[in-house]
Structure formats: structure tokens, C-alpha cells
Amino acid sequence: MIKKILSILFISQIFSHTQAQNSFYIANKAPLAPLKYIELPLGAVKPKGWLHTQLKIMRDGTTGHLDEYYPKIMNDNGWLGGKGDAWEETPYWLDGALPLAYLLDDATLKAKVQKYVDWVIANQRPNGYIGGITKAEREGKTLSDCQQGDDWWPKMVMIKVMQQYYTATNDKRVIKCLSNYFKYQYQNIKACPLVKWTEWAQARGGDNLMSIYWLYNITGDKFLLELGDTIYQQTTPWTDLLGKRNWVMQAAANQTNEKWMERHAVNVGMGIKLPAIYYQSKKNPELLKSLKTGWSDLMLLHGLPHGMFSGDEDLNGNDPTQGIELCSIVETMFSMEQMISITGDQTYMEALERMTYNALPTQTTDDYNSRQYFQIANQVQVSRGVFDFTLPFWRGMCNVFGPYAGYTCCTANMHQGWTKFTSHLWYATPDKGLAALLFAPSSIKAKVGDGTEVSIEEETNYPFEDQINFTINTPKSVDFPFEIRIPVWCKEATLLLNGQKLRTEQGGKIARIKRVWANGDKITLQLPMEVKTTNWAGNSRAIERGPLVYALKIEEEWTKKEIKEEGIYYDIQPKSAWNYGLVLPVVQKTSENTSVTIKPKSDAFVWNSTNAPIEIKTTGKKIPSWQIVEGVARQPITARDGLYLGEVDKKEETITLIPYGCSKLRVVAFPVVK
Incomplete structure (x- = not known):
């Protein structure tokens, strides 16, 4: 049985679909280039x-x-x-x-x-x-x-x-x-x-x-x-701007009125898909090359640990005290969803999942009635002020939580983030199959193979846990391909069919299983999540596990306030120490110097620090001189060897980290100390 299963299992890093497009859903007509993945009708995917x-x-x-x-x-x-x-x-x-x-x-x-x-x-x-x-x-x-x-x-x-x-x-x-x-x-x-x-x-x-x-x-x-x-x-010539590279460098240096619309982060988030959209018509690979170059440069010069580029409102470098407008997150997410369909490039799948599960949830309140105009990566207080933003003076309201704080475009635009992400968890393949390219608890109902309508139940507590179960429900046996993304952060994933191991596979690939599926067939994907550190601006370090970035848990004191022009808003002040550096052994041997605690699964989960389903404990030391100045916790200067050389407390302390998306106050980019 296992030999038979293996003989019909094909996994490849780059799978070239046939030119024939899926006739069940809206696919590209000639002369447009065939899509790599085809969007499903709204409602086909259910959360x-x-x-x-x-x-x-x-x-x-x-x-x-x-x-x-x-x-x-x-x-x-x-x-x-x-x-x-x-x-x-x-x-x-x-x-x-x-x-x-x-x-x-x-x-x-x-x-x-x-x-x-x-x-x-x-x-x-x-x-x-x-x-x-x-x-x-x-x-x-x-x-x-x-x-x-x-x-x-x-x-x-x-x-x-x-x-x-x-x-x-x-x-x-x-x-x-x-x-x-x-x-x-x-x-x-x-x-x-x-x-x-x-x-x-x-x-x-x-x-x-x-x-x-x-x-x-x-x-x-x-x-x-x-x-x-x-x-x-x-x-706006986004293809040239992205591909010719001077633009993204100038955006890091020029904060004048000159061509500011080309630096406006929401415009960038929307404009980045233009080369891919036009590629459908011209089929010129230089268009996709420009897109890939531009995205890489954008994240290199302006990227932050939570997966988004800075934008407060303009692109503003990679310092962890720069802001990110909520509109820019949801628009970039939508662009990624389109780019995935057209290019099939896993780069954009990884980018979409990272920004969705880290940057997006932190910027709204539990009841989804208030939001920040700008979030900050290292955000140790939330208050009125001008800070280091390129748009600093909108009544000092850009960083606080409120229904209307800052510009109200985000009050209206934030709603597409989770909804469109949900509808793009699954795509159809051109050869009448299905692809699970992004992971979350969901179900899909779609036509496959000979036109049979199947449903697949995706049972998981991802992104917090490492196992995903896909159960196929079909009125009859049906032959179709099923594609599953193996995330790039996973060193080695395991695929099982009906409880029996098929094989292991390295991350950064799309697994393709083509077989005759029977009712009740179950695919299990195991994605071991290793705790690691990554390097960010100023030799700072972030702690990651799987698709999530982790931030220092800071006790919060919320105060409800009001001003005439913008109504109510919320100020949040820290009630616990935050000025910690990570001790060097955490960076050198991360897994040995961290411990992970996973709480029982709850479908009533809300993205906040109280309900954080995972905690990581590790070791830090306080940096006495790292204090809030002009409302900002500016990054301590670190030497090129990666160590902060200023005064550090001798005492080591155990610090607790939670998923970035569950935080409102946090440090995510840590200095490293001896």
C-alpha cells in the first residue's frame, strides 16, 4: 500500500502547471498568461x-x-x-x-x-x-x-x-x-x-x-x-521604480515633498502588484524580475521584524521605532494575494503569512472598534505625540487607539485584511485541483477533477501549533491534485496519509499529491517549529518560532481619554520593566536557552496578551540608560560585533515573550548584551 501511495506522490520545488486553465472558475483567457493559481469564488472558503x-x-x-x-x-x-x-x-x-x-x-x-x-x-x-x-x-x-x-x-x-x-x-x-x-x-x-x-x-x-x-x-x-x-x-511607473532600485534607496534618504506619493506606504502596498498584473498581458519575465527585486530591496531597507515595511506615512527606513499605517498592511496583503495567483512564487506566500499573523492583529482592539493609525515595532507606550513619524502632527493622534485617531481612512479600510486573507487561504490549480497555500482553521468546498464537488476540512491551531489536518469529503472517489505549501522556515516537514508516513520534505517547496481520493481520506502536515533569532536594524535580534515573531510581554495600563476633534481614544502605559537586552547565549544557542509553553487550544481566542496561547521564556538583562525619550524607545547603539557595550545590569532575569500579534506594548528588536 505504501509503495502504491509513494508511486503517485510527486513533490517538487517548482511545479509547472499545464497551459490548460481550470474551467470551473474564472481563469485567464488567451492572450493573457495562464495563472499559476486561480482564485475561488467568495464563500467557497469558510473560517x-x-x-x-x-x-x-x-x-x-x-x-x-x-x-x-x-x-x-x-x-x-x-x-x-x-x-x-x-x-x-x-x-x-x-x-x-x-x-x-x-x-x-x-x-x-x-x-x-x-x-x-x-x-x-x-x-x-x-x-x-x-x-x-x-x-x-x-x-x-x-x-x-x-x-x-x-x-x-x-x-x-x-x-x-x-x-x-x-x-x-x-x-x-x-x-x-x-x-x-x-x-x-x-x-x-x-x-x-x-x-x-x-x-x-x-x-x-x-x-x-x-x-x-x-x-x-x-x-x-x-x-x-x-x-x-x-x-x-x-x-505611476511602479515597475521601473521597483526594478531600477534607486527609488527604494532614495525613499530612505528623501523625506521632502518631492515625489512623496511614490513613497507613501499605502500607495507602495497597492502599487507593488502592478508588474505582476501587467505581466498577464505582456508575458515579459522582466516584469516579474522587477517585482522580485523591488520587494527584496523594500524589505532590506525598510523591512521590520513583523513582516511589513515602515510607512508613517512615507517609507521611513528599518529602525524599530518607525511606524506602520494600518491601511498599508491590508493593501499589501491584498497585493500579495494577487501576486500569488499570477506568479505562484512562494516568496509572496511567506510574506503574506508573516505580515498577517504578526503586524495585522496588533493594530486593532479586542472588540474591533478601535485601531491605531500607526503601530511601532518596539512600542513601549501608546500615547499622543509626534515621535519619529514622517507625518507627525495630526493632533498627535497617530499612535493611540481610537475609532477615528489619525486619518480615518483606516477606520474604513481595515476590514478587508482578515476577510480577504480568509478567502485566499485556498486556491484552485489550473489542472482542476486545490492548493492550500496559507494555513488557518477553515473549510473549502470546490469542484475538482471530473467536476465532482468536494469539501476539505482544515483542522488546526496554526499559526500557534505545528500540525495541520486536512480531511477530504467527497460523494465518490475522484482523481485530482492537492498542493500544500511547505513553509520556508520549516527545516523538515512530514506528510502523512491516513496516519501513515509518506515522506519528509524540506521547507520552501510546494508539495503536490495527485491521486484518486476517497471519502474520509486524511492528510496530516507536521511542521516542527524551531525557536531561532534573526538579525534586524542596528544589530538587534528578534526571536521567532514558525510563522510568528515574539515580543516582550509588558504589563499594560489602559486609560480612556477624549478630545473634541476625534472623540475617545486609549492611552496605554507600561506597568512593568521593558528595557531588556538578550544575553549573548540566547543568540548563540537559542533552543538551549529558551523554553516554550503552549496553552490549551480555545476557539474563543482573541489576539491579546492575556489570551496569548504561547509563551517563550528566556534570559535578559536590563539596560539602565535605555529609556523613553520624546515618547520613543530609540534603539541603543550596538557595536559591529553585535554587542551593546554600554552599562548593563549584572543580574540576569527571566523574561517572557508572547506572539507579536498578541501585544500592544512590546520590545521585539532586542539589543544583545554580555
Whole structure:
């Protein structure tokens, strides 16, 4: 039996899919390049376990109710024909609320978001224009000229909302609406280019291009490919910026007004997918090479231990006291999800999982009603102040937790992070199989092989524990390939079929198992998680285990405050010491000088320090001179040999670390001391 299993198991580092595309789902039509992985319809993946809890918290919190109390969306909404918000914030909210409604199959939330989709479709102008009522229309004019229209940018977000809605419902009105809209854009984009109203549309044209190709794959209308070329030419040249390298270096040095939109971290997070999106049309490998070079450079010069690049609001180097805007996290996540589909490159799978499980959860409160505009990696207090941010003066509110603290774009945009991550845990393969490329407790229902609909239950407490079980439910035996990512951080993984060992495999590969699957077949993936240290800015060290980065657990004192302009917010002060360096033996022999404690699994898990499901204990010494200055715990100077040479307490202390995503106060980038 084992020999038979092994004979049909094929595992390779780089698997070249056939040119034939999966006919069950929306795949690329010629002449677009075949996709490496194909996105599944919204609702095909369902959350389970702790992930289901996270999405329910969002439904019961801001994501499910933002339109009921946030004045900008609640009052006279422009996307429902009113005079209120007709720009980005309503579509931002819908871009998370609509997928949440279908992921949870929540009738109330479905009804809430449906009215916005219906209004956009019902109020499309005869010439194809969509969006809020324009100034010209309120003056009694018809939109006979594109000059009387309005910004292209917010429409790009609303189109993403409608795409997701279509995959969930198959509502043909969406295709007619988008076809007419893109015909309008095709006829007017040269007279009214992307940059006409705002630079935001110019910087974010990749999202426009992405939707054009999506629609082409459904209708096959050739004008869409020509429109795509024009949109690419009018968009900020992210391909050149990423590939030619001077940009990312200049961004580390230049904080002036000069070309600041090219340094704006949210623009970068959205723009980074542009080379991959356009590659579908041109099939030029230089496009993907530019993307790979740019991502590597970006993380080298601006990357932080939690997996994101700095951005407060601009790219701002790799010092652990720089900030990260919440919008930039969720937009970079979405870009990665698209890049995975197009390139199949495991680099982006690893990057997506790291930022999702570390940077994302720490920036919102337990009830998902408050968030930070900027988080800080080494964040030993949360308070009003200007700190070291490139955008320091927004009433000093960029670092505190609150519903509206800082700019409110994040109040509306944060909702797409967890929802889209959930819907992209699984992809279809071009040869009518399925791929588990990202891991979380979930289930998938999809057509495979000969068209049989199967479901797979993914039982796991990942990213906290190291075992993942996939149970296949099928009405009959069916032949299809099943691909599973082996994370790069795992030295050696083990695959089992129905409890019997198949083989071990090194990390950084995609395991492919093609066989005739029977009902109840179970694949188990064991991913041993080794504790290790990694080197970051200023010779600092972070402690990692598996996909998670660990941070010093600091006792927190929360204080609720209020200012007239922005309402309530929360200040958090440390109640325990934080100024520790790691002793040298922790770096030299990490596994021997750390101990890991895993708490019992709970589906009621919340990302906070109290409920942290794992603790790592290790040894540190206090650095007396490392203190908060101007609200910032700036990194102690470390010699090139990696050691801090200033005064250090003689006493060694046991310190406790928790997953970075569970922290609000923390040190993650530690100096090393003798």
C-alpha cells in the first residue's frame, strides 16, 4: 500500500502547471498568461476555529456596524445618492463588510451591503459612468463630457466590491454594469486621464488594471486589453521604480515633498502588484524580475521584524521605532494575494503569512472598534505625540487607539485584511485541483477533477501549533491534485496519509499529491517549529518560532481619554520593566536557552496578551540608560560585533515573550548584551 501511495506522490520545488486553465472558475483567457493559481469564488472558503471567532468579532464590531454610527458613512451617503461621502471610505468599508457577510453567511449583513451594490447598478448613467451624484448633475447637467465626472480612484474600490459580490452570487447585472463602465473609461481615459482629479488614482491604477483583466476573462471583449495598456501607461511607473532600485534607496534618504506619493506606504502596498498584473498581458519575465527585486530591496531597507515595511506615512527606513499605517498592511496583503495567483512564487506566500499573523492583529482592539493609525515595532507606550513619524502632527493622534485617531481612512479600510486573507487561504490549480497555500482553521468546498464537488476540512491551531489536518469529503472517489505549501522556515516537514508516513520534505517547496481520493481520506502536515533569532536594524535580534515573531510581554495600563476633534481614544502605559537586552547565549544557542509553553487550544481566542496561547521564556538583562525619550524607545547603539557595550545590569532575569500579534506594548528588536 505504501509503495502504491509513494508511486503517485510527486513533490517538487517548482511545479509547472499545464497551459490548460481550470474551467470551473474564472481563469485567464488567451492572450493573457495562464495563472499559476486561480482564485475561488467568495464563500467557497469558510473560517473555522479561532479565525471564525475573529470574523464574528468584526461582524459584531465596526465591520458590521460602521454605517450605523460613523457620520461620514451614516449621514446622507453619496454611494446611496446623497450629498455625503462619495469618495473612498464607503467603498473601503464595503470592501471588507461585503466579503464578511458571505464568509459568515450572515443575512443581516448581506442585506446591509446589498443596497449599495443595487444603488450603483440602478444608477449607472446612460454613458456607463458610475458613482455618486456629481456637482454637474446637481446643477441639472447630464454627464455628456468626462470633464463633468469625478475622481477615478474610489470607483476602483467599488469595482472590487462588485467583483466579490459577483463571484458570491453570479448576479449578471454586475457584468453588464462593469462592461458599460469600462466602455465609458475606454472612450474617455485619454481626455480625462487617471491623474486628472487626484494623484491617488494615478498611484493606484494597478487596481483598475486588475479589474479590467478580470472582466476580460468573463466577456472576452478585446477593447479591455487596449484599455489595460492605456491604464498601465497612465499609472505611476511602479515597475521601473521597483526594478531600477534607486527609488527604494532614495525613499530612505528623501523625506521632502518631492515625489512623496511614490513613497507613501499605502500607495507602495497597492502599487507593488502592478508588474505582476501587467505581466498577464505582456508575458515579459522582466516584469516579474522587477517585482522580485523591488520587494527584496523594500524589505532590506525598510523591512521590520513583523513582516511589513515602515510607512508613517512615507517609507521611513528599518529602525524599530518607525511606524506602520494600518491601511498599508491590508493593501499589501491584498497585493500579495494577487501576486500569488499570477506568479505562484512562494516568496509572496511567506510574506503574506508573516505580515498577517504578526503586524495585522496588533493594530486593532479586542472588540474591533478601535485601531491605531500607526503601530511601532518596539512600542513601549501608546500615547499622543509626534515621535519619529514622517507625518507627525495630526493632533498627535497617530499612535493611540481610537475609532477615528489619525486619518480615518483606516477606520474604513481595515476590514478587508482578515476577510480577504480568509478567502485566499485556498486556491484552485489550473489542472482542476486545490492548493492550500496559507494555513488557518477553515473549510473549502470546490469542484475538482471530473467536476465532482468536494469539501476539505482544515483542522488546526496554526499559526500557534505545528500540525495541520486536512480531511477530504467527497460523494465518490475522484482523481485530482492537492498542493500544500511547505513553509520556508520549516527545516523538515512530514506528510502523512491516513496516519501513515509518506515522506519528509524540506521547507520552501510546494508539495503536490495527485491521486484518486476517497471519502474520509486524511492528510496530516507536521511542521516542527524551531525557536531561532534573526538579525534586524542596528544589530538587534528578534526571536521567532514558525510563522510568528515574539515580543516582550509588558504589563499594560489602559486609560480612556477624549478630545473634541476625534472623540475617545486609549492611552496605554507600561506597568512593568521593558528595557531588556538578550544575553549573548540566547543568540548563540537559542533552543538551549529558551523554553516554550503552549496553552490549551480555545476557539474563543482573541489576539491579546492575556489570551496569548504561547509563551517563550528566556534570559535578559536590563539596560539602565535605555529609556523613553520624546515618547520613543530609540534603539541603543550596538557595536559591529553585535554587542551593546554600554552599562548593563549584572543580574540576569527571566523574561517572557508572547506572539507579536498578541501585544500592544512590546520590545521585539532586542539589543544583545554580555
